[in-house]
Amino acid sequence: MPEGWVWDETLYRGSAPYYARGRPPYAPGLADRLAALIPFADGSRLLDVGCGPGILTLPLAPHVAEAVGVDPDPGMLAEAARRATVAGVANARWVQARAEVLPAGLGRFRAATFGQSFHWMDRERVAAAVRRLLEPGGAFVLVADAKEPRADPGDPDLPHPEPPYEAIRGLIREWLGPVPRAGQGLLRHGTPDGEAAVLAAAGFAAPERLRLPAGGVWVRTEDEVVAWVWSLAGSAPHLFGERLGAFEVELRGLLRDVSPAGRFADRPPDTEVRMWRSPG
Numbered sequence: 001m002p003e004g005w006v007w008d009e010t011l012y013r014g015s016a017p018y019y020a021r022g023r024p025p026y027a028p029g030l031a032d033r034l035a036a037l038i039p040f041a042d043g044s045r046l047l048d049v050g051c052g053p054g055i056l057t058l059p060l061a062p063h064v065a066e067a068v069g070v071d072p073d074p075g076m077l078a079e080a081a082r083r084a085t086v087a088g089v090a091n092a093r094w095v096q097a098r099a100e101v102l103p104a105g106l107g108r109f110r111a112a113t114f115g116q117s118f119h120w121m122d123r124e125r126v127a128a129a130v131r132r133l134l135e136p137g138g139a140f141v142l143v144a145d146a147k148e149p150r151a152d153p154g155d156p157d158l159p160h161p162e163p164p165y166e167a168i169r170g171l172i173r174e175w176l177g178p179v180p181r182a183g184q185g186l187l188r189h190g191t192p193d194g195e196a197a198v199l200a201a202a203g204f205a206a207p208e209r210l211r212l213p214a215g216g217v218w219v220r221t222e223d224e225v226v227a228w229v230w231s232l233a234g235s236a237p238h239l240f241g242e243r244l245g246a247f248e249v250e251l252r253g254l255l256r257d258v259s260p261a262g263r264f265a266d267r268p269p270d271t272e273v274r275m276w277r278s279p280g
């Protein structure tokens with residue numbers, strides 16, 4: 001959990017409908033690579049913890065007998081269920097819970113995935129609890145966007161301007177204050193790293209690592225860039241309260257200054273995977 005920050009259920013309030021179309025996609029082929037690495041067998045089950053709108057759950061579901069997505073945010077789960085129906089995924093179910101207080105009777109899993117969610121949790125507690133739910137040799141998997149800057153800022157081959165990230169962050173600071181917000185609290189010290197030590201303390205051995213290269217150019221509409229802003233905990237819709245519409249007008253003005261045609265292009269980040277095996 002971030003230092004000096006207390007979790008509350010407003011963390012992603014209002015973000016869910018924007019999340020899947022706002023966030024950069026994970027690297028192409030991620031689900032197949034994960035499935036081969038884990039690997040799944042007949043009857044294997046998946047637990048996707050902090051599943052959001054099913055970003056990892058849905059592409060992994062065809063590889064397992066059952067996928068269980070867990071998230072405390074009811075909006076995220078409603079969106080996950082809606083997207084499952086659209087995608088024709090019938091073997092996923094959705095459980096509203098914090099990872100720290102998983103309900104009894106979930107059963108055992110071949111793998112537990114955490115897509116950019118572990119840093120919001122009481123990691124020591126969750127690692128220990130999830131270890132008990134994994135089959136021997138089962139996989140504890142962290143998936144994240146690579147944090148390092150991409151190799152080619154200001155890429156001359158992009159067909160449209162890049163979203164003005166710095167100006168957007170500046171506008172969010174202007175409206176919400178200089179210290180990043182998250183739920184009802186402030187993220188004074190960012191979000192934690194050091195996952196290897198947390199997993200080691202829970203009895204997992206050293207991780208296997210995989211970095212999957214991003215897909216090609218990512219073209220986005222103005223609406224999709226706005227959706228990216230709403231998808232972030234630090235600028236989730238609830239944080240603006242009644243000023244949400246006024247903020248959106250300014251945000252769109254900023255975007256139109258950069259791209260009057262309302263088209264942006266970018267290169268999504270690589271995807272990083274770290275996988276620990278349960279000793280049983």
Ligand SMILES: C[S@@+](CC[C@H](N)C(=O)[O-])C[C@H]1O[C@@H](n2cnc3c(N)ncnc32)[C@H](O)[C@@H]1O
Pocket residue numbers: 007011012049050051052053054055056070071072073076097098099100114115116117120121122
């Ligand atoms: C950044 S989103 C990630 C969504 C998806 N897993 C992905 O890969 O894009 C983080 C998700 O973690 C969930 N989350 C935050 N704190 C949590 C906790 N303590 N237990 C379970 N899920 C949590 C949030 O509700 C949110 O849906």
